[in-house]
Structures are given as structure tokens and as C-alpha cells.
Amino acid sequence: MRLKREFYQRNTILVARDLLGKKLVHKEDGIHYIGKIVETEAYINTEDDGAHFNKGLTNRTRIIDESGGHIYIYNIYGMYQLFNIVAEKKGVHGAVLIRAVEPIEGIESMYINRYKKDFSSPSKKEIINLTNGPAKFVMAMDISKEEFYGADLVLNKRLWVENANDLQKDEVVRSKRINIDYAIKGKDYLLRFHIKDNPFVSK
């Protein structure tokens, strides 16, 4: 079952935590990419200098105003795209960055997308490196800004999040977010969540 609107239209921090263990699905030309979400970060509001939208929306961030379940993808460092899920009700601003997934299905295609070579005798290191970072899994699962900026995970035919059983409380680790040293208010907020001991969590 895909997650419904109600899941996304909640407090951003709860959405970030509860996305752990759920499965991101992208269907494309007969290829079925599935990745289990193992690491997320919440970006909240005007009290959070780390959030792109803390001083109001711009053309880049306009979709954050939409209801929870929409997709916010943006370019970073000229060459990468990062994947976020909008949270909260329409008009309330919050988003969850997906930082890493564990490959479940479509691994062979992910391998070709990442390394541009045939899938034969891959090393364990190469498999871990497929999806253990926010730009890496986007490349592996062939998700693009052009195609999915503003898409709705509740309704979209080719991209959604599949429900899964809740994790045990002791499987979830909460910590500070990564690479937002520039944020004055928000740098030390504990808004990063990951699955304990999962090898695909980013370094």
C-alpha cells in the first residue's frame, strides 16, 4: 500500500522519523527501482537557518507551500540533485531530505546508472556506494528534477512511497544534521534520523 496524504500532512519531524524503513518506488520502462529509506533529515521553518525556505519561498522552493506528499528536488554544487518530500498541510512549510536508501530491487540497473558499466562480480564496496548518500541514490534510481519536481507521491503513477511495518524504537537513531555548519539557528538541532547499524547510511 502506498502512503496516503494523511501520513505526509503531519509535523515535519514526525514525518522524517516515520519515513525510515518505508520503501521508495520508481517504475520506469519496465524497470522497478525500490529502495528502503534508511536516513532522513527534517528542515522546518523560520527558526531553522538550515532550511532553504526560512526567509520565505522563492521560485526554487515554491513547491514547499503545497500539501505534504509533493516532491522538492533541487540542484546542488552544479552537478547533483537532492530529493526532498514536502510535509505539513498546504501553506505550512516543512520538508524532509532523504539522505540514503538501501537497494531492494533493480540493483542491476542502479549499478549501470552509477558506474556506466556492466553488472558483473560487483564488490561489496561498490554495492554500498550505490545509494549511501543523498545524491547517490537519486542517480542510482534515475530520479530527475526535470521529471519529478512538484510531483505528488500520493497520486503519481511512477513514483511513490510504500508503507512498511514501524521500526522498533531502539532501531532509530537521532542526531545533528550534516553539512549545515553555516546555519546559526538550527545547526545543532537533532533533526537527522537513521536506522541503527544499517550499512547504507551515509558517512
Place this chain on the structure above:
DNA sequence: CTGATGATGTTCT
């Protein structure tokens, strides 16, 4: 294994 560095271009000031 670790840490340092360069790539690269959109967005915002």
C-alpha cells in the same frame, strides 16, 4: 583506513 582537494553551474545577493 583518513583527510584534503577539485569539479561544476544554479540560485540568490
Place this chain on the structure above:
DNA sequence: GAACATCATCAGA
């Protein structure tokens, strides 16, 4: 013109 929610690669231990 600067900043940037990153990654691949390389040098050194």
C-alpha cells in the same frame, strides 16, 4: 560574485 543539505579521486599512513 559568493555560496552551496555532495561526490570522486588521490596522497599518505
